[in-house]
């Protein structure tokens with residue numbers, strides 16, 4: 690299974706061959722552009738187009754026992770494809786692109802608020818990030834700093850580094866928030882800014898390629914969840930007056 694989204698987040702369609710159908714109806718392919726739920730980013734939805742033009746609606750994408758297994762979950766009452774059948778994959782691009790914009794915004798928020806992250810969850814129109822922090826912080830001020838990073842239009846790119854390289858230069862990972870996964874041989878770093886001057890952190894998700902694509906966002910809410918936990922909500926659009 691080739692996870693094409695890891696190298697090209699903008700790939701909204703591709704051809705693939707059906708390699709397996711699971712007992713629960715989940716579909717496995719030789720390659721896919723459908724992102725599987727992970728790291729707070731929900732898996733892709735969309736449809737598979739068959740040779741005769743009919744469609745198989747996909748309502749979610751998840752990992753199997755390992756990250757190497759990606760399972761496409763058809764909606765109820767969809768026809769099952771045949772093993773060996775070639776299908777054309779189509780992601781619900783509007784939804785995925787919003788997820789990419791908000792996911793990238795979460796990285797920018799971790800630059801503006803350099804506190805340990807205890808949780809994150811991204812939806813189509815709202816992303817939440819939980820920080821281990823006790824300080825009170827003004828949402829207008831955070832919004833302003835976020836938008837400065839968006840408007841600076843920093844490049845966002847992926848860099849793969851070996852674990853040895855990381856051991857030798859632990860500062861390569863600028864965010865102190867994230868503990869890089871070990872034992873995989875190499876790490877996927879998401880870098881922001883020329884030479885990763887703004888940020889770099891391990892992440893397997895999909896992101897926009899320059900920060901201006903995030904567009905207008907604001908902090909909708911900062912909730913106090915316990916003495917040392919603050920929950921930030923990032924939303925699209927201007928901050929309501």
Ligand SMILES: [Zn+2]
Pocket residue numbers: 792796879892893894895896
């Ligand atoms: Zn990410």
